[in-house]
Amino acid sequence: MTESPIAERIDAVLRVGPDANAIEFDGRWYSWGDLAATVDAVRDAVREAGGEPGAGGEPGAGVEVGVLLRTRPGIVGAMLGVLCAGGCVVSINPGRGAQRTREDVAGLDLGILIGSSDDLAALDLADMNGATQAVTIAVDDLGARITVARSAGEATVPAQRPGIAVRMLTSGTTGPPKRIDLSYATLEHVLIGAKHYESRAAIEEPQLRRGVALMNSPLTHLGGLFRVLLSVNDGRSFAMLERFDVDGWVDLVRRHRPATSTLVPTALRMVLEANPDPADLSSLRSVVCGTAPLDPADGDEFFARYGARVLISYAATEFGGPVAGWNMADHERFWDTKKGSVGRVQPGYDLRVVDPD
Known part of the structure; x- marks a missing residue:
């Protein structure tokens, strides 16, 4: 598979100095090695859940992955992991409240959903009338073990958007908020x-x-x-x-x-x-x-x-x-x-x- 220049660059930078400081959050420093561990784990999980090889020639390429975007180090690693898998980050804002987030997720028809354990639990996915995600990936602290869960029943084939890196929800500058595809x-x-x-x-x-x-x-x-x-x-x-x-x-x-x-x-x-x-x-x-x-x-x-x-x-x-x-x-x-x-x-x-x- 030919990785995107962004994925290649991320991967190369993560290997330069694994013990050096990368992200400071809430008074604590995380290393580039911590970041690499989460990026690698999420990338591998997305590829495994991505089904047949996508347009990029590798499982996970082009696959839409919903990410509950809290501004925290673990979610930074998760987002970069999706990009390194060649996937499409579908931006979801959990800060809008559980009910509005549930409605957002239910309307997206995603096969893979990533978020913190608390945010995933708050959605009560098993009670979403058929909108349960085939695969959920819980990412909490950067560098810590991630948790991958698969729903029972027939596997869902994740939707694909080849070449699209992020589906970002607009802030309403030019009209009502909507998702914009960023390649x-x-x-x-x-x-x-x-x-x-x-x-x-x-x-x-x-x-x-x-x-x-x-x-x-x-x-x-x-x-x-x-x-x-x-x-x-x-x-x-x-x-x-x-x-x-x-x-x-x-x-x-x-x-x-x-x-x-x-x-x-x-x-x-x-x-x-x-x-x-x-x-x-x-x-x-x-x-x-x-x-x-x-x-x-x-x-x-x-x-x-x-x-x-x-x-x-x-x-x-x-x-x-x-x-x-x-x-x-x-x-x-x-x-x-x-x-x-x-x-x-x-x-x-x-x-x-x-x-x-």
Whole structure:
């Protein structure tokens, strides 16, 4: 089987330094070896449950796998495991409550469902009137043993979406929430485009990089998904917040001293209102801000107070990620005269203004 470049890269990075720190969560560090153990276990379980070889030539390739996306290390490993199997991650948000999640799962007709033991138990799958999944995979702590369970009766043939990496539920930017198919090719393009904000070339050879990235967006959001993929692609460890709060974010910045972080406009406004000590945020040179329009005055206030430039990223799930944005060089040169702009169009995209408003 020919693996996708994303799967090959993930697998290569996971083998570089298994004892080194990979993910910090709730005061605990998990190693790259811990992450690799969960990725490998989930990949093998998906391939075993995937039935006959899919379009990619291997069991599991193209198979739709529902993932209950809590923003926790174990679920990060599960998501990467599905991608390494060549499968399709179907995003499910358990934070919407058990009843709405049950309704979501029942309407998806999935043959494989992954989540924490608690989230799977809360769904009461055996009582879902025929919507029971053929295979469930419980993933709790990163590096710990996973639990695979198969329902009684005739095996379900998992649905397939060859070439699709993620079916991501939109946030409603362009209309009612719906699932958008993001292909493996799209994710690869976005990972290349992300370097626009760093003004640096991608590292070709797998290696572990210094510094710690911050992940404070949920996995159910495109920003959280891309932060995980970008960090692993680059071999950079990252610190996770299950839910954003100002004190938790400031603590991560103070301890890990990153040069850049991400904040949605509402979170940036929360930080301004909380008014943390500028010394705690002194490492920041930039903050990437997207998902909603940014008031330029907030960007100016943040820069004046903390010395970090706020770089707008214009993106939506429907677009498959960012299509335009600011980097440091553009901000230094053009912000005073073009503030409010979505920035420079990224390579591979053409934009057209259809309404001045």
